[in-house]
Amino acid sequence: MSTDAKTLILQRIRRSMGRGPLPEEAKLSLQRRLADPRPNLIPARARADHGALVRLFIEKAEAVGATVERIGDSDRLGACLADFLKRHNLPGHAVAAPALQGSGLENTELVTLRFGVPEASDQTGIAPAFRAIAETGTLAMISGPDIPATMNFLPDNHIAILHEADIVGAMEDVFAALRKKYGSATMPRTLNFISGPSRTADIEQKIVEGAHGPRRLHIVLIGNGQKNAETDG
Amino acid sequence: MQPTSHDFTANAHKALQDENLRKALKRVEAGFTTARARAAAALPEFEALRDQARDIKNHVLENLDFYLERFAARVEEQGGRVHWCATPAEARETILALCRSVDARTVTKGKSMIAEEIALNPFLAENGVEPIETDLGEYIIQLADEPPSHIIGPAVHKTQDQVADLFLEHHRRYGKNKRLEEAEDLVAEAREVLRDKYLAADVGITGANFLVAETGSTVIVTNEGNGDLTQLLPKMHIVVASLEKVVPTLEDTATILRVLARSATGQEMSVYTTFSTGPRRQGDADGPPRFHVVLLDNGRSELVGSDKGELLRCIRCGACMNHCPVYQAVGGHAYGWVYPGPIGAALDPYFLGLEETRHLPNASTFCGRCEEVCPMRIPLPRILRHWRERAFSHHIAPPAERWGVKLWAALAARPALYRAFTRVALWALRLFSGRKGALRRLPFLGGWTDGRDLPAPAGPGFIDQWRARQKRGGTSGEHDG
Numbered sequence: 037m038s039t040d041a042k043t044l045i046l047q048r049i050r051r052s053m054g055r056g057p058l059p060e061e062a063k064l065s066l067q068r069r070l071a072d073p074r075p076n077l078i079p080a081r082a083r084a085d086h087g088a089l090v091r092l093f094i095e096k097a098e099a100v101g102a103t104v105e106r107i108g109d110s111d112r113l114g115a116c117l118a119d120f121l122k123r124h125n126l127p128g129h130a131v132a133a134p135a136l137q138g139s140g141l142e143n144t145e146l147v148t149l150r151f152g153v154p155e156a157s158d159q160t161g162i163a164p165a166f167r168a169i170a171e172t173g174t175l176a177m178i179s180g181p182d183i184p185a186t187m188n189f190l191p192d193n194h195i196a197i198l199h200e201a202d203i204v205g206a207m208e209d210v211f212a213a214l215r216k217k218y219g220s221a222t223m224p225r226t227l228n229f230i231s232g233p234s235r236t237a238d239i240e241q242k243i244v245e246g247a248h249g250p251r252r253l254h255i256v257l258i259g260n261g262q263k264n265a266e267t268d269g
Numbered sequence: 270m271q272p273t274s275h276d277f278t279a280n281a282h283k284a285l286q287d288e289n290l291r292k293a294l295k296r297v298e299a300g301f302t303t304a305r306a307r308a309a310a311a312l313p314e315f316e317a318l319r320d321q322a323r324d325i326k327n328h329v330l331e332n333l334d335f336y337l338e339r340f341a342a343r344v345e346e347q348g349g350r351v352h353w354c355a356t357p358a359e360a361r362e363t364i365l366a367l368c369r370s371v372d373a374r375t376v377t378k379g380k381s382m383i384a385e386e387i388a389l390n391p392f393l394a395e396n397g398v399e400p401i402e403t404d405l406g407e408y409i410i411q412l413a414d415e416p417p418s419h420i421i422g423p424a425v426h427k428t429q430d431q432v433a434d435l436f437l438e439h440h441r442r443y444g445k446n447k448r449l450e451e452a453e454d455l456v457a458e459a460r461e462v463l464r465d466k467y468l469a470a471d472v473g474i475t476g477a478n479f480l481v482a483e484t485g486s487t488v489i490v491t492n493e494g495n496g497d498l499t500q501l502l503p504k505m506h507i508v509v510a511s512l513e514k515v516v517p518t519l520e521d522t523a524t525i526l527r528v529l530a531r532s533a534t535g536q537e538m539s540v541y542t543t544f545s546t547g548p549r550r551q552g553d554a555d556g557p558p559r560f561h562v563v564l565l566d567n568g569r570s571e572l573v574g575s576d577k578g579e580l581l582r583c584i585r586c587g588a589c590m591n592h593c594p595v596y597q598a599v600g601g602h603a604y605g606w607v608y609p610g611p612i613g614a615a616l617d618p619y620f621l622g623l624e625e626t627r628h629l630p631n632a633s634t635f636c637g638r639c640e641e642v643c644p645m646r647i648p649l650p651r652i653l654r655h656w657r658e659r660a661f662s663h664h665i666a667p668p669a670e671r672w673g674v675k676l677w678a679a680l681a682a683r684p685a686l687y688r689a690f691t692r693v694a695l696w697a698l699r700l701f702s703g704r705k706g707a708l709r710r711l712p713f714l715g716g717w718t719d720g721r722d723l724p725a726p727a728g729p730g731f732i733d734q735w736r737a738r739q740k741r742g743g744t745s746g747e748h749d750g
């Protein structure tokens with residue numbers, strides 16, 4: 037049934053366009069367009085030196101309601117986590133993406149840490165960011181065997197670990213990095229762009245945070261202001 | 270949903286007397302329009318991006334067959350399935366069969382206008398599968414058993430008090446017996462109730478803002494995160510989307526995203542933009558083991574390439590209705606079907622036939638603001654004018670309607686909106702009653718001319734007039750942040 041509907045729909049499209057199937061030449065040129073995707077216009081503010089992009093990212097992320105904390109190196113991650121939980125009166129345990137094992141998060145006695153997939157009862161979840169977009173203060177998170185996508189949505193408090201070197205200008209830069217990692221035209225199962233904590237304005241247009249996803253989005257930014265060429269791209 | 274577009278004048282009349290609706294619509298105007306203006310002004314490249322977004326979609330529509338085949342092939346190469354459905358009935362049956370294949374008892378749903386278009390919820394419910402809306406706005410109107418009144422804020426017509434009453438009534442069965450007074454508490458209660466639903470659901474259904482031909486990804490854009498929990502937790506993720514959602518590349522998606530949220534809510538980006546590609550992979554920590562895309566045509570294959578084909582550029586941002594004086598006066602339900610506002614008035618006649626929707630092309634003051642703000646530069650007034658002339662030339666509208674429309678426009682622009690509109694509505698009702706035309710759904714017959722003048726834009730702007738009236742003490746001056 038499905039194939040028939042497909043044929044029918046494609047035929048109708050062609051009839052409406054007043055043509056048959058596209059000639060081979062036209063198809064080839066479309067295939068080339070797909071094989072070599074070019075960015076369209078990228079706003080000027082996304083094209084600055086890395087230091088400026090880091091500043092822009094922080095400004096934009098805070099503008100959409102995330103909190104950003106900078107630390108010099110990842111040894112401090114455990115202390116950061118403990119502080120965060122204490123600051124918000126949260127119970128002293130958290131779940132983290134297995135990809136963060138050995139990241140420095142374990143460096144605290146005050147928090148019971150579990151690496152794995154979050155459950156409904158988990159109040160705090162921690163995941164690594166793949167990249168972050170300065171233009172809009174947006175995190176790019178990918179899913180995989182050691183990064184559950186639910187980490188970004190299920191726990192009420194979401195902590196994202198971001199390396200300064202992974203801050204890029206525009207969404208297009210994230211796509212370029214993904215193609216490097218996965219090969220062309222291939223994506224992780226889930227790619228989440230996240231700009232601030234979950235929110236809704238569905239009741240009288242009043243903005244309320246924590247609609248279904250996390251009420252808090254805390255970004256821990258690791259770096260000492262020096263771009264690390266190795267992780268770049 | 271059963272269309273009531275033929276009752277537009279009566280619907281509008283009723284809407285004008287609904288005090289709650291008046292307040293709600295005032296918020297739409299104040300909230301959405303200022304936010305959009307601010308966002309547009311803050312991005313110097315905004316107008317150029319609109320041009321590019323328009324050009325991308327035009328390029329897609331020129332080559333729609335190619336991009337759809339490519340998208341479908343990429344989905345299937347990665348372990349998903351694509352179901353091509355020519356009609357809403359086919360789409361409903363396909364979705365039901367998919368639900369049954371995993372013995373689904375409940376399905377959670379992210380917001381999807383296509384699911385509304387095919388009237389999916391009642392169909393699933395009749396067949397023993399309980400659909401649960403998870404977008405807060407959709408959830409509210411599902412409890413109220415009402416259709417959406419706005420394409421991005423389905424419950425914009427509801428007041429907080431009404432929501433509080435609905436929750437009290439429907440959440441009793443979860444042991445919640447307290448009437449809540451704060452928006453925060455209402456959101457928290459809905460969150461709690463829906464959490465269990467996500468975890469229990471067998472299937473998650475979402476719409477799609479984009480289908481990426483390059484990678485076979487489907488893309489949703491939300492603020493709440495409901496669409497993500499909906500698709501990540503169950504055994505199966507079904508995406509329901511219409512043909513024209515396809516875009517060539519990830520880069521093209523990025524370009525259109527830059528104009529989408531700004532036009533919709535005035536955000537630079539919505540909170541969550543999610544690209545989903547195939548089912549859960551080998552070794553993946555989570556995600557849906559099964560991934561299906563239901564591709565709906567419902568006449569779009571005939572719309573493309575026609576003189577109204579530009580409607581297929583629409584990205585459902587809602588800007589045209591937010592800026593429409595008629596929408597602001599009567600709200601979304603008056604339009605009587607899934608798509609309200611200028612885009613609805615232009616699109617609904619195509620789906621429902623001009624007989625059912627004959628009033629909709631007249632629900633316009635031709636002020637041109639919809640086209641001004643449409644990120645995809647869809648010439649909505651021109652298309653409305655076409656429909657109007659079609660109705661005229663096929664004798665669906667009586668000849669008197671032509672000057673009647675002008676009268677309507679003139680009256681609607683006056684400060685005494687209620688009275689004027691009501692009077693026109695009554696007049697129009699008399700005029701249209703009992704008169705039946707012969708046209709069925711035969712979209713692109715010729716026979717009307719292209720170059721007629723549109724009625725001159727009506728005076729110094731409806732909104733200014735409306736505001737002036739408010740200031741003079743029409744209603745109390747309360748505002749929401």
Ligand code: SF4
Nearest residue numbers: 583584586587589643
């Ligand atoms: S017609 Fe334009 S303004 Fe209206 S919803 Fe579609 S894209 Fe947005």
